[in-house]
Amino acid sequence: MRDQAFEFFVRESAAGLLRLGNALTLDSAAAEDLAQETLIRVGTSWSRVRRDGNPVGYAQRTMINLFLNERRRRRAIPVATVPDTAREDAALASIESSAAIRQILAGLPPPQRAAIALRYLCDLPDEEIAAVLGCATGTVRSHLSRGLTTLRGRMTQG
Numbered sequence: 466m467r468d469q470a471f472e473f474f475v476r477e478s479a480a481g482l483l484r485l486g487n488a489l490t491l492d493s494a495a496a497e498d499l500a501q502e503t504l505i506r507v508g509t510s511w512s513r514v515r516r517d518g519n520p521v522g523y524a525q526r527t528m529i530n531l532f533l534n535e536r537r538r539r540r541a542i543p544v545a546t547v548p549d550t551a552r553e554d555a556a557l558a559s560i561e562s563s564a565a566i567r568q569i570l571a572g573l574p575p576p577q578r579a580a581i582a583l584r585y586l587c588d589l590p591d592e593e594i595a596a597v598l599g600c601a602t603g604t605v606r607s608h609l610s611r612g613l614t615t616l617r618g619r620m621t622q623g
Contacts, residue, residue: 471511474520475504481587482524488582489532489575491567499535503528525587526597529579569619577612580605 482503486496507514507524514523570578576598583594591602591609598605 468511470515471508474507478521478524479504481521482528484586485525485528485582486532488570488586489528489579491571499528499531502531506531522593522597525583525589526599529583529597530599532579533575569616572619573612573615576600577608577615580608581612581616584609 479500482500483496486499486503487493490496490499503524506527507520510523511520514520517523573581579598580594583589583597589597591605594605595602598608
């Protein structure tokens with residue numbers, strides 16, 4: 466039996482999750498994979514997630530955990546040719562088209578990039594970012610401060 470509430474959730478939140486995935490991975494194909502895996506995990510736990518009352522927060526936390534866990538165990542595998550890229554997210558077109566910005570963001574440690582993405586893409590307060598990242602609010606502030614300092618420094622150098 467199809468759950469119409471989950472289908473509605475996917476329609477309403479998929480674009481935002483994809484934007485968050487783009488900010489985390491800096492790669493549209495990887496962002497699509499991350500968003501899809503996130504929605505699969507949310508879907509398999511939907512009855513519990515729906516009862517919790519915050520499915521967007523659960524999805525964001527799931528995405529962040531998937532991203533951080535993948536970054537810890539991923540090994541780069543060189544390929545002979547780069548595959549065709551999928552359609553770009555219009556909201557991130559300027560970031561996606563700027564190799565310099567992507568390179569600067571890629572230089573941030575994953576927790577700092579995640580905190581910055583949750584603050585500036587998802588507009589979450591420190592307390593909610595802490596809940597998503599599974600850390601203290603002071604740690605969130607530290608991630609944001611250090612990440613923004615690094616970004617500012619690298620942007621003025623370039």
